[in-house]
Amino acid sequence: MCADKRQDPHFGTKLIHVGQNPSQWAYKDVIPPISLSTVYNQPSPGVIEDFEYTRTGNPIRSVLEKCLASLDHAEYALTYSSGMAATTSMVNLLVPGDHLLSSVDIYGGTHRYLAKVAIKAGILCSFIDFADPETVASHLQPNTKVVWFEAITNPLMRVIDVKLLCDAVHKVRPEVLVVVDNSFVTPYFQRPLLLGVDIVMYSVSKYMNGHSDCLMGSLVTNNKEVYDKLYFLQCTTGSVPSSFDCYLVNRGLKTLHLRMERHMSNALAVARYLEVHPKVLKVNYTGLESHPQYKLANSQFTGHCGMISFYINGGLKESTAFLEALKMFCITCSLGGFESLAALPCKMTHTSLSQKERLSVGILDNLIRLSVGLETIEDIISDLEQGFVASGAKDK
Numbered sequence: 265m266c267a268d269k270r271q272d273p274h275f276g277t278k279l280i281h282v283g284q285n286p287s288q289w290a291y292k293d294v295i296p297p298i299s300l301s302t303v304y305n306q307p308s309p310g311v312i313e314d315f316e317y318t319r320t321g322n323p324i325r326s327v328l329e330k331c332l333a334s335l336d337h338a339e340y341a342l343t344y345s346s347g348m349a350a351t352t353s354m355v356n357l358l359v360p361g362d363h364l365l366s367s368v369d370i371y372g373g374t375h376r377y378l379a380k381v382a383i384k385a386g387i388l389c390s391f392i393d394f395a396d397p398e399t400v401a402s403h404l405q406p407n408t409k410v411v412w413f414e415a416i417t418n419p420l421m422r423v424i425d426v427k428l429l430c431d432a433v434h435k436v437r438p439e440v441l442v443v444v445d446n447s448f449v450t451p452y453f454q455r456p457l458l459l460g461v462d463i464v465m466y467s468v469s470k471y472m473n474g475h476s477d478c479l480m481g482s483l484v485t486n487n488k489e490v491y492d493k494l495y496f497l498q499c500t501t502g503s504v505p506s507s508f509d510c511y512l513v514n515r516g517l518k519t520l521h522l523r524m525e526r527h528m529s530n531a532l533a534v535a536r537y538l539e540v541h542p543k544v545l546k547v548n549y550t551g552l553e554s555h556p557q558y559k560l561a562n563s564q565f566t567g568h569c570g571m572i573s574f575y576i577n578g579g580l581k582e583s584t585a586f587l588e589a590l591k592m593f594c595i596t597c598s599l600g601g602f603e604s605l606a607a608l609p610c611k612m613t614h615t616s617l618s619q620k621e622r623l624s625v626g627i628l629d630n631l632i633r634l635s636v637g638l639e640t641i642e643d644i645i646s647d648l649e650q651g652f653v654a655s656g657a658k659d660k
């Protein structure tokens with residue numbers, strides 16, 4: 265299904281080797297050591313050899329940032345204490361009166377931050393449907409500085425045509441920064457900088473780390489001016505990840521390519537099972553031929569992640585009963601770990617949207633989101649099946 269020729273042939277090697285050269289360490293460690301020191305000795309006052317203070321830089325963070333940049337064919341990567349810290353740092357590039365144009369169909373926490381917090385700092389945010397790139401371009405205002413969207417919308421799994429969107433925005437306003445949250449797709453399946461995006465944001469807490477044991481965010485870019493400003497903000501605001509978390513992510517990253525392949529094959533099997541299930545009204549998965557943007561998804565991505573959403577035949581009672589009955593899937597709001605997770609967006613990830621906003625984008629009470637993990641596929645499907653039986657949902 266994925267066009268292998270569009271895959272970066274060196275991806276697996278970069279994950280394992282970029283930034284990790286043992287010769288940089290005193291003991292030639294093959295696995296980069298965790299430096300817990302917050303301070304680094306200066307040979308003479310004001311002479312900084314490698315690192316000064318861990319907020320401004322740290323050996324293992326530097327290893328990780330080099331590796332992350334290479335995955336997106338980027339010059340620069342910066343890491344943060346969470347995905348939201350990366351987002352807030354990016355928004356800190358703006359000044360009061362600046363406008364940020366966002367897709368309406370984004371992670372609820374990002375929507376909450378933009379609509380309830382950034383606005384207090386005088387950043388004017390508006391939310392529109394990003395389906396048509398020309399419509400997005402027509403909503404640019406003279407003070408628009410950032411266009412923000414997610415490569416696959418959450419939780420409806422709609423695909424944004426990244427290249428057309430960047431072209432449409434930059435044709436009218438070349439200086440506007442187009443920023444994509446690529447957390448669902450990962451650089452393994454899509455490298456947005458090559459499609460015209462200015463900054464890629466990741467909630468590294470998801471697939472990039474992949475083990476649901478640490479929070480982290482990153483921003484990657486090829487724009488030196490933007491990088492310098494972001495680096496200044498990273499040092500100044502201090503929302504940096506700990507050395508230990510950098511170690512965990514650097515370790516988790518080593519298997520990203522293998523994990524994504526299995527997430528894809530498991531998710532495709534689940535999507536096909538759901539698609540013909542009598543208690544399921546509709547399935548949203550970018551790897552299904554029935555997805556309205558299947559062609560676009562396949563031309564833009566080299567594969568598909570493990571994220572699926574579907575409408576169970578019923579309402580809140582049936583969707584809740586289904587989730588409560590799951591034995592192996594955990595009910596939780598996150599995604600991208602090796603374990604299968606399930607969520608009810610209307611009650612969990614998207615409560616910051618009003619009911620009217622939720623209805624307008626299709627986040628109904630019977631919409632269930634799955635993050636399909638790496639377990640044996642037969643066990644994943646049998647857990648879902650017993651969930652359907654217990655849900656009380658009727659056959660359609």
Ligand SMILES: Cc1ncc(COP(=O)(O)O)c(C=O)c1O
Nearest residue numbers: 346347348371445447467469480
């Ligand atoms: C698509 C997306 N972007 C950003 C975030 C925020 O990331 P973090 O939880 O690492 O702060 C999340 C969290 O769920 C997310 O799903």
